Amino acid sequence: MQHLLSLFDISESDLKQILATASHLKSGLARGERPPVLERRVLALLFEKPSLRTRVSFETGIAQLGGSSLFLGEDVGWGTRESPADFTQVLGQFVDAVVCRTKQHERATQLASFNAMPVINGLTDLCHPCQALADVLTIREAFGTEVGKHVVFVGDGNNVSGSLALISAMLGMKFTLACPEGYQLDSSWLEQVIQRYPEASIEQTSDVTTAVKTADAIYTDVWTSMGQEEETAIRKKAFADYQVNSELMAEAPEHARILHCLPAVRGEEITDEVIDSDQSDVIAQAGNRMHAQKGLLVWLLNRKWVDENIQVIT
Numbered sequence: 001m002q003h004l005l006s007l008f009d010i011s012e013s014d015l016k017q018i019l020a021t022a023s024h025l026k027s028g029l030a031r032g033e034r035p036p037v038l039e040r041r042v043l044a045l046l047f048e049k050p051s052l053r054t055r056v057s058f059e060t061g062i063a064q065l066g067g068s069s070l071f072l073g074e075d076v077g078w079g080t081r082e083s084p085a086d087f088t089q090v091l092g093q094f095v096d097a098v099v100c101r102t103k104q105h106e107r108a109t110q111l112a113s114f115n116a117m118p119v120i121n122g123l124t125d126l127c128h129p130c131q132a133l134a135d136v137l138t139i140r141e142a143f144g145t146e147v148g149k150h151v152v153f154v155g156d157g158n159n160v161s162g163s164l165a166l167i168s169a170m171l172g173m174k175f176t177l178a179c180p181e182g183y184q185l186d187s188s189w190l191e192q193v194i195q196r197y198p199e200a201s202i203e204q205t206s207d208v209t210t211a212v213k214t215a216d217a218i219y220t221d222v223w224t225s226m227g228q229e230e231e232t233a234i235r236k237k238a239f240a241d242y243q244v245n246s247e248l249m250a251e252a253p254e255h256a257r258i259l260h261c262l263p264a265v266r267g268e269e270i271t272d273e274v275i276d277s278d279q280s281d282v283i284a285q286a287g288n289r290m291h292a293q294k295g296l297l298v299w300l301l302n303r304k305w306v307d308e309n310i311q312v313i314t
């Protein structure tokens with residue numbers, strides 16, 4: 001059974017098909033088209049952490065495709081009320097797929113292990129694959145192609161930057177993480193990326209000023225992710241020189257676009273002036289969450305339609 005626990009679960013050609021499906025559905029929607037290609041399909045959202053974008057974009061996305069969704073919060077008792085096997089196999093009797101947002105990545109892996117329904121990672125501590133799909137759509141729209149573009153992530157080696165590093169490797173983007181010592185990408189994640197994509201251009205540096213000089217896109221995220229709240233003070237100190245502000249933007253090429261997965265802590269990792277500037281694509285990027293995930297859902301649940309209707313131009 002096909003899951004999307006991370007982008008390691010799919011090939012580059014799968015990824016290109018998902019992105020092409022997303023773009024096709026997005027341009028159709030702009031013409032008022034809402035093809036019911038997932039009619040009567042039901043998507044569950046099983047979330048252990050808060051969410052605006054991921055939750056709403058999946059719920060609206062499946063609705064536009066003729067399906068429906070169920071939001072399942074803590075009251076369903078996942079991991080507390082019955083065994084994981086009973087919980088998951090029962091859920092699989094009712095729904096066509098589940099999006100989960102979990103504190104530990106292993107919880108998502110366990111959910112998928114029963115093969116009761118396709119499991120989509122809607123963010124874990126390890127990675128955020130759906131965010132990366134929308135990020136690439138946004139970069140593609142800004143430049144016409146993502147290939148060869150240099151994405152500089154200023155901030156933490158976290159779930160968002162890890163997925164961005166992987167998708168960059170899959171699609172031929174150059175990726176640099178500019179971060180303080182001790183906040184690099186998870187080393188075993190990076191090893192897996194390099195093992196699978198030995199040609200990948202991935203760098204990590206503490207020299208943020210030099211890193212942004214060749215950036216096509218400058219991306220940032222919160223310094224303290226959900227679940228790390230007790231480290232807030234330490235992280236504020238560690239990342240103090242890694243704010244995306246006008247001074248840093250003055251070092252970057254004029255064409256560089258600004259990205260942020262949101263939610264942002266304005267005044268910490270990014271200033272109002274930069275996030276609200278003409279160079280910023282963050283609102284369009286958030287909007288692309290829905291388009292990207294519609295592509296993913298159709299690819300997962302109606303591959304026949306994708307094969308018959310979507311042409312991947314490489």
Ligand code: CP
Nearest residue numbers: 051052053054261262
């Ligand atoms: N970017 C993102 O995943 O946002 P939410 O936490 O609001 O879903």
Ligand code: NVA
Nearest residue numbers: 158160225226262263
């Ligand atoms: N790195 C952030 C992303 C939120 C969308 C977190 O995990 O909280």
